[in-house]
Amino acid sequence: MIKKLKFPINDLPNIEFKTDEPLSKYTFTKTGGNADVLAFPKTREELVEIVNTARQNDVKITVIGNASNLIIKDGGIRGIVIILPNFNKIEVHDNSVTAEAGATIVDATKAAQKAGLSGLEFAAGIPGSVGGAVFMNAGAYGGEIRDCFESTEVLMPNGEIKQFTFDEMKFDYRHSIIQTNGGIVISATFALHAGDKEKIQNKMDELNEMRASKQPLEYPSCGSVFQRPPHHFTGPLIIKAGLQGKIIGGAQVSKKHAGFIVNINHATATDYMNLIHLIQKTVKEKFDVDLHTEVRIIGEDRVGEVSANS
Structure with a gap:
């Protein structure tokens, strides 16, 4: 299978790969066929290496986030599938939170609450990754990612890392420009505002209770x-x-x-x-x-x- 793909994984010995890997192990539905190759890059450099190598060998790339709002068909995915659990760093700067794509959006809301920052409460129960949330303009309980979005770093198909602002994202209902430009979200920054930690937590708890009671x-x-x-x-x-x-x-x-x-x-x-x-x-x-x-x-x-x- 790898020989047919012409993807030289042996030339990238520091990167973790799994071949013919069942994707049902990674999806929230517990369904889905196998990936020809599943890659787990640990750094931006490794991610760029994978993208450049795939492009040079004409191998298709598919990125899956937390696979919470995703159905992967039973025949699986050809080419390289990339998953980013190692990209999970979250930082708070003044009134903003910057999270890497593989971090969960839930963890980003927790970091915001701990810093006394409001604006992400609506996402407290969304089970997706930050990258997936930006990609899909995820939303719940009257809020959407675009409501608090500031910018995102994206690895483009040509290997260039580009910064996208709000206007460049072309957000719409469950849509962003990333769905059409072939980019891979690396990180995102959310513009928030100061709030009372207890009130923020109470709102998050309220929304999670509603979610648990109805879903x-x-x-x-x-x-x-x-x-x-x-x-x-x-x-x-x-x-x-x-x-x-x-x-x-x-x-x-x-x-x-x-x-x-x-x-x-x-x-x-x-x-x-x-x-x-x-x-x-x-x-x-x-x-x-x-x-x-x-x-x-x-x-x-x-x-x-x-x-x-x-």
């Missing part, structure tokens, strides 16, 4: 599956369509929150995809409403198998 955190899932359609709420639409509790394979429309699909019994990514397609088809037929996925879906179908909406 099926007891099961593996990919978070909220669908974008909210104009003039509607996704969960009630799915309930009215009679699909709450619907099971395909090992995947189920959550009985706790119909906007979530949970892995209740060794689900595959294909189970997820087929259930997503059924929901979209049924809601369209019954209510003439188009449901678009919020979850990011990547990878390939298994050989000989095609998911319903691949």
Whole structure:
């Protein structure tokens, strides 16, 4: 497999690689096929080495963050997959927090609270990485990353590290320019403001309690599956369509929150995809409403198998 890829991992002996690695070990859904090569760079220099080597050998690069709002298909991902758990440093400077891409957004909110900085409370329960949160313009409970974003460092496909400001990010609902320019988020800085530590913590606790009471955190899932359609709420639409509790394979429309699909019994990514397609088809037929996925879906179908909406 590596020979076919023409990616000389032996020329990069200081970088940790795993070959033919099951990505189900890294996703929140506990589904997904294998990566040809999975790389765990420890430094910016190593990350640049991987990107430059992949470009020189015409090997595709895919970056996954905390894989919390992500479905990787059962055929896995060809080329190099990069994951950044070693990029987890968080620093506080005056009224800003700078966090590396592999740090969790939850840890960034904790660092802000400890410093008495307000503005990130909305993200206290978002399970993604900082890089993924910036990439997706993650949001919850009325807040989005763009509301407190100052700048980000991005490794571009040509190996250059570039700084992006707010205006350059082209933020929209669950969208940033990083989704189209092929860059890799290295770190992000959030512009916050002074606040009372106790009040900040109370707000974070309140939002986490709301999340725990309404979301099926007891099961593996990919978070909220669908974008909210104009003039509607996704969960009630799915309930009215009679699909709450619907099971395909090992995947189920959550009985706790119909906007979530949970892995209740060794689900595959294909189970997820087929259930997503059924929901979209049924809601369209019954209510003439188009449901678009919020979850990011990547990878390939298994050989000989095609998911319903691949």
